Amino acid sequence: MFIKIVLYFCNFASNRFSKYTDLSERKYLINIYSGCQYFQMFKTLSYCGIFFVLLSCSHPKSDSVNSNKKRTNITHESAIIDCNYSFEEAIKGSKAPKEIINQLELITVKYYSTDRKIHQGQILTNKRIADRILILFNYMFHEKFPVAHAIPVVKYHWDDDASMQANNTYSFCYRDISFSKHARGMAIDINPYFNPVRWKKGYEGHLNKPSGAHFNASIPGTFYRLNPVVQEFKKLGFRWGHNFTMKFDDHHFEI
Numbered sequence: 449m450f451i452k453i454v455l456y457f458c459n460f461a462s463n464r465f466s467k468y469t470d471l472s473e474r475k476y477l478i479n480i481y482s483g484c485q486y487f488q489m490f491k492t493l494s495y496c497g498i499f500f501v502l503l504s505c506s507h508p509k510s511d512s513v514n515s516n517k518k519r520t521n522i523t524h525e526s527a528i529i530d531c532n533y534s535f536e537e538a539i540k541g542s543k544a545p546k547e548i549i550n551q552l553e554l555i556t557v558k559y560y561s562t563d564r565k566i567h568q569g570q571i572l573t574n575k576r577i578a579d580r581i582l583i584l585f586n587y588m589f590h591e592k593f594p595v596a597h598a599i600p601v602v603k604y605h606w607d608d609d610a611s612m613q614a615n616n617t618y619s620f621c622y623r624d625i626s627f628s629k630h631a632r633g634m635a636i637d638i639n640p641y642f643n644p645v646r647w648k649k650g651y652e653g654h655l656n657k658p659s660g661a662h663f664n665a666s667i668p669g670t671f672y673r674l675n676p677v678v679q680e681f682k683k684l685g686f687r688w689g690h691n692f693t694m695k696f697d698d699h700h701f702e703i
């Protein structure tokens with residue numbers, strides 16, 4: 449309201465200014481008019497300041513979709529570094545469309561590996577399940593459930609079989625979307641060599657994978673029905689591949 453009154457006065461003064469011929473009156477009006485000019489300038493600068501503040505607040509920060517935020521399950525432990533990709537390096541060579549790449553996040557995870565030492569790896573996964581993956585790695589860490597290593601599949605040139613053969617834990621690997629939740633990073637495979645795919649009765653003609661792997665529940669890092677890690681996955685809404693119709697996909701969990 450105050451601004452409106454002052455502006456009205458400024459307009460009134462400037463409109464009437466030319467009508468005054470008396471010198472003292474005119475000087476008086478000049479002073480007022482100059483004051484109004486300064487006020488107008490101040491007001492304009494204020495508006496500019498407010499505009500730039502709002503612009504900087506509303507401007508999106510660097511695209512969080514494609515940034516490597518270095519989110520991790522454990523922050524206070526030193527670790528053997530299994531990989532340390534940037535987001536750009538982790539997606540390099542993937543044939544996934546941008547629409548899918550934009551759904552991904554690269555998270556840092558720490559785990560006890562099979563050497564019983566703490567390792568640091570990374571999981572390239574869908575942002576929708578990234579929080580749950582961090583919770584699960586936190587759980588496995590505190591349970592000392594071994595994870596052989598967790599390295600984005602780019603290391604294996606996007607060859608899922610090579611990654612499985614290496615007992616590697618991963619989430620995103622682009623492939624036929626209608627066939628696999630890994631194509632959007634909505635699934636995770638953990639210790640595939642310890643938890644191989646075994647085809648169920650009636651489907652024995654298919655090859656178990658990875659080749660040479662055998663299920664042995666006594667090996668640490670193996671999943672079985674009452675395993676606490678399996679229960680934790682279920683609690684967080686994951687479906688376990690062990691319950692698939694045709695195969696026991698024991699290393700596989702998906703949303």
Ligand SMILES: [Zn+2]
Nearest residue numbers: 635636637700
């Ligand atoms: Zn899988």
